[in-house]
Amino acid sequence: MFVLLNFCPKILEKEDARMREITDRHFPDNWIIPIFQGYLVDLTIYWNDFVAAKKAMANNIYLENIRKIAALYYKRMKKCQEQLKHYLIEGKLLEEYVLDHVKSLMKLLRDVNVTIRWVMLHKTTKNRQIYEILDKGFTGEEVVDLILKTSKFEQIFKNMLQNLVSEKVNIWEADKGNSYAYILEISEYF
Numbered sequence: 001m002f003v004l005l006n007f008c009p010k011i012l013e014k015e016d017a018r019m020r021e022i023t024d025r026h027f028p029d030n031w032i033i034p035i036f037q038g039y040l041v042d043l044t045i046y047w048n049d050f051v052a053a054k055k056a057m058a059n060n061i062y063l064e065n066i067r068k069i070a071a072l073y074y075k076r077m078k079k080c081q082e083q084l085k086h087y088l089i090e091g092k093l094l095e096e097y098v099l100d101h102v103k104s105l106m107k108l109l110r111d112v113n114v115t116i117r118w119v120m121l122h123k124t125t126k127n128r129q130i131y132e133i134l135d136k137g138f139t140g141e142e143v144v145d146l147i148l149k150t151s152k153f154e155q156i157f158k159n160m161l162q163n164l165v166s167e168k169v170n171i172w173e174a175d176k177g178n179s180y181a182y183i184l185e186i187s188e189y190f
Helices: 002-006 009-014 016-026 043-049 051-060 063-087 095-100 102-122 128-137 140-166 168-189
Strands: 032-036 039-042
Touching: 002 009, 002 032, 009 016, 009 051, 016 051, 032 102, 039 043, 043 051, 063 102, 063 128, 063 140, 095 102, 095 140, 102 128, 102 140, 140 168
Parallel strands: none
Antiparallel strands: 032 039
């Protein structure tokens, strides 16, 4: 959306209502966006030269709202750290548990990665006031700790899933044999 808007400077400059709709829909809590392989754009600075875009961003990205957004992501980060710590206990992630809870484990991975991405992107802001708000909540040690726990969890989870997929045929054959034995046993009673 950001790249397309650069080809429509009239929208960025004069169309307040359209810019308000675009920022509400696409940039409600994101003001740092990646555009290509490590190139980041801080919309609070980049759109300062465009009247309509600046007004639209000011509706979403003001200091009190940034504090709320940062607090939300800080809570998410703490929650994710606790959940990862819970799952990284030796013996917690067993094959049966992974099979029964694959959706919740995938949701956890998605939440952790979204949180890490948001924190890492938005701590690169060039806006001094915003940076000070974010720097108070998210220390480098906490972010690195979350990344390390996440990578360890992802590795364990990936290995478990790979093992389950590679053993799928053997498990199926064993279960089929057990089912046949149970049916024979039941048939003897009738």
